[in-house]
Amino acid sequence: MSYRKFKAAQIFTGNSWAPPESVLITSENGQIEAIIPMADAGENVLELDGILCPGFINAHCHLELSHMKGRIAPSTGMVPFLLQVMSRRQAAAEEIEIAMQEADQAMWNNGIVAVGDIANTADSLTVKKNSRIHYHTFIECSGFIGSTASIRFDQAKKIREEFNKIGPSGIVPHAPYSVSPELFRLIREYDSEAILSMHNQESVAEQEFFLSGYSAMNDLYNSIGVDIGFFQAPGTTSLRAVFPFLKNSRKLILVHNLTTSEEDLNFITKESSSTIYFCLCPSANKYINEKLPPVDLLQSYNDNIILGTDSLASNYQLSIIEEIKLLSVSFPTIKLGQLLKWATLNGAKALDMDHTLGSFEKGKLPGIVQLQDWKSKRVI
Ligand SMILES: [Zn+2]
Structure with a gap:
């Protein structure tokens, strides 16, 4: 040999x-x-x-948004960002396909070997099937109106059946502000062994929405014509409000964590039997919100930190070394070896891929x- x-x-x-x-x-x-x-x-x-x-593990991406590179203005804040993504994500199938192929190739070239990828559609199926990168597809469900939960969940199940033919996949909630209790329950009852992933505490608007009941999130629902008059603010942070739906999952990946506090961490430590990973996507946080997560605080809670690029709608590139560089410059006390562990072994563990990666x-x-x-x- x-x-x-x-x-x-x-x-x-x-x-x-x-x-x-x-x-x-x-x-x-x-x-x-x-x-x-x-x-x-x-x-x-x-x-x-x-x-x-x-090889690097990119624990949070949206390959299907790759055609939106350069289309969304930076520094707008969360709600204008979401509205822009919703209104501009439509494009010709061929354009979407080519952008995904290029993004997949760029990730491969810069050393990414596995991706935890969010999908709202089956658009990324063919690219993933032909890729050398290992993908775990998180089919993302959203719907804040409880009566739509079963329809939304059935749509996600159909997409999941397609992805399950080509690799590991599961159904996950989008975010605390966009998933009803009914939909959270359907997601949780579907597969108790699933790796859950959720956009968590991505903006001050999300935080305020749960604390006071009014923030830019109301403008979001007004803009898309959804009446959320039924919503009663729980008066607690978004993470604490939805954590009862998540706490017994096998693995839980909380993505972004921009406004996560020490009280939140104490709360989830006490409540949870899950292995919790905090996924940092600092370039996207800067792009959308001009803000970075409290990395030192998260690190003091546990070392299960992993890294993601988020999508090309909110990042200039899909490169884990760029995320490491930004963290290293912004948090100079964190050693390079620590950042590399987050980008490699920790990510592989979070995605159940550490037997080979x-x-x-x-x-x-x-x-x-x-x-x-x-x-x-x-x-x-
Ligand atoms: Zn995302």
């Missing part, structure tokens, strides 16, 4: 830094064999600059990425 041997200035295993002067040994197709000292590695070691790490452990096929000058490039 022939081996491939890689050396760089540093090797990050997915969990920690390998000792200096280490060499990564793989099979011809990139299956991990071992990390050994240079002195034992023999000949034909490929010496690269920079850092080597396992996320770290340089023997037998895994995680891909190898080279990092240099805040750029990432696929090696294998």
Whole structure:
């Protein structure tokens, strides 16, 4: 059996830094064999600059919105952003398909090996079927009017049947402000083993809507002609208000967490038996809200942090190294090794993909990425 041997200035295993002067040994197709000292590695070691790490996991994306790149004005705030996405997402099928193919290829080239991808339609089916990237598709359900819950859920089930033929998938709620209690219950009763993912506390407008009953969210519903006169503000944060529907899930990915507080974290710690992951999409938060999540606080709660790009409607690129760079610049006390762990092993665990992805452990096929000058490039 022939081996491939890689050396760089540093090797990050997915969990920690390998000792200096280490060499990564793989099979011809990139299956991990071992990390050994240079002195034992023999000949034909490929010496690269920079850092080597396992392939990245993009835990939150919307591939089907890729054609919206550059179409949505930045810094508008949440509600104008949502209205723009709703009114501008229509496009010719061919245009949507080409944009998704290009986005999928760009992610592959910059070292992303797996994606937790939100779908409201079956548009991304063919691209995912033909992709080298591992996708877990979260079919997203929304509907704030309780009487529409069964119709909305049936639509999601039909889309799920399609995605389930090509890879792992599940049905998930969109956000606290867009899912009725009836719809939350249908989602939860459907599959107790599902990985749940939800846009959580993405804006001050969401927070205010649950605390006082009035915020820009009311304008959103007015604009789309939905009467929400029935809504009684629970007087608590959105996360606490909907958490009873989520707390017994096997895995729960909370995405964004811009206004999450220490009280919220104490509340969910006490209430939950789930493994909870906080997914950070800092570039999208900046693009929409000019705000970043309380990363230090989330990190102090647990280390189950994972990274996502969100979609090209709210990001200039789908690149995990760009998310790492923004976090590193904005939160200089967080060490690079920590950020890389969030981007690799933690993401793989969140998506149930750590048996083969996320770290340089023997037998895994995680891909190898080279990092240099805040750029990432696929090696294998
Ligand atoms: Zn999103």
